[in-house]
Amino acid sequence: MGAPKQKWTAEEEAALKAGVIKHGAGKWRTILKILNLVVSCLCDQMWISRLGLLPFSSQDKWRNMSVMANGWSSREKSKLAVKRVHHVPKQEENPTAFYTVAQSDEDISDTKSIVVANSTMQTTGPKRTTVRLDNLIMEAITSLKKPGGSNKTTIAAYIEEQYWPPHDFRRILSAKLKYLTSNGKLIKVKRKYRIAPTSTFSDRRRNSSMLFLEARQRISPRVEKDDSNMLTKSQIDSELAKMRTMTAQEAAAAAARAVAEAEAAIAEAEEATREAEAAEAAQAFAEAAMKTLKSRTPPNMTFNICDAVF
DNA sequence: TTAGGGTTACAG
DNA sequence: CTGTAACCCTAA
Numbered sequence: 511m512g513a514p515k516q517k518w519t520a521e522e523e524a525a526l527k528a529g530v531i532k533h534g535a536g537k538w539r540t541i542l543k544i545l546n547l548v549v550s551c552l553c554d555q556m557w558i559s560r561l562g563l564l565p566f567s568s569q570d571k572w573r574n575m576s577v578m579a580n581g582w583s584s585r586e587k588s589k590l591a592v593k594r595v596h597h598v599p600k601q602e603e604n605p606t607a608f609y610t611v612a613q614s615d616e617d618i619s620d621t622k623s624i625v626v627a628n629s630t631m632q633t634t635g636p637k638r639t640t641v642r643l644d645n646l647i648m649e650a651i652t653s654l655k656k657p658g659g660s661n662k663t664t665i666a667a668y669i670e671e672q673y674w675p676p677h678d679f680r681r682i683l684s685a686k687l688k689y690l691t692s693n694g695k696l697i698k699v700k701r702k703y704r705i706a707p708t709s710t711f712s713d714r715r716r717n718s719s720m721l722f723l724e725a726r727q728r729i730s731p732r733v734e735k736d737d738s739n740m741l742t743k744s745q746i747d748s749e750l751a752k753m754r755t756m757t758a759q760e761a762a763a764a765a766a767r768a769v770a771e772a773e774a775a776i777a778e779a780e781e782a783t784r785e786a787e788a789a790e791a792a793q794a795f796a797e798a799a800m801k802t803l804k805s806r807t808p809p810n811m812t813f814n815i816c817d818a819v820f
Numbered sequence: 821t822t823a824g825g826g827t828t829a830c831a832g
Numbered sequence: 833c834t835g836t837a838a839c840c841c842t843a844a
Binding site for chain 1: 836837838839840841
Binding site: 515517536537538539566569573 | 821822823824828829830
């Protein structure tokens with residue numbers, strides 16, 4: 511009598527998972543934005559109506575999926591302080607069996623549900639989820655304690671030592687440094703950067719600018735390639751060619767990465783206007799990736815994107 | 821804007 | 833009828 515009740519597709523679930531992995535459960539608005547962006551190419555009106563107009567849909571979906579993964583019944587037990595989920599031994603058609611939903615009253619600092627894979631997951635502190643390149647730069651300069659500031663090479667070396675940035679990370683760093691300098695956050699003297707005295711570093715608006723480094727850090731090396739924010743047209747085609755030979759699981763992983771990278775690229779682009787082209791390319795890749803995933807329509811999409819990515 | 825409770829559609 | 837999933841509402 512009213513609402514037709516549209517069901518979620520596997521692709522949509524995959525995209526949702528990717529969004530949650532990247533931003534954490536709870537940032538539904540942000541996730542929504544990314545999801546709309548990535549999946550819009552499907553011309554799936556359901557997404558437009560569901561995600562565009564009903565933010566709580568993704569929230570509800572995630573709630574359902576989480577509850578399912580924990581084996582609890584519908585949703586009535588919202589008071590779950592779960593710690594570990596054992597694999598459901600029954601059938602293998604339960605794709606979401608690896609969530610560790612740390613979501614109780616106050617044992618975990620924030621309500622950010624941590625999605626954990628079963629394999630090579632290093633210690634991911636709950637608070638370490640949002641590292642920004644800006645902060646890394648500040649951290650580097652601060653830690654290096656150079657009198658006149660640190661030059662780009664030194665900063666890059668520091669960050670590369672502490673984290674696991676992509677290959678052309680230095681290129682992005684350059685743009686970022688330039689931007690921060692023009693913005694007054696940094697002061698550049700003789701090729702050396704120092705933190706501006708007055709400006710307590712804080713990025714005005716955006717919180718969605720999660721750093722691709724973060725995602726990059728955990729992406730297993732097997733998918734480590736020449737991709738990054740700076741995707742060229744040919745690189746995208748190359749990626750797509752690879753995807754066509756992928757399994758559904760790998761395609762899902764690629765789609766997940768596409769989500770992350772598109773978001774990262776777009777976030778960067780918003781700050782450094784120079785990156786607009788990169789964002790476009792990354793977005794194109796994301797869309798293409800989703801399209802590929804869509805057209806594939808594997809037997810029953812029982813992939814676990816967490817497994818696939820991490 | 822989000823967390824979380826309530827409501828309704830749909831499948832078994 | 834019962835359980836599940838999508839949808840809706842609202843306090844904070």
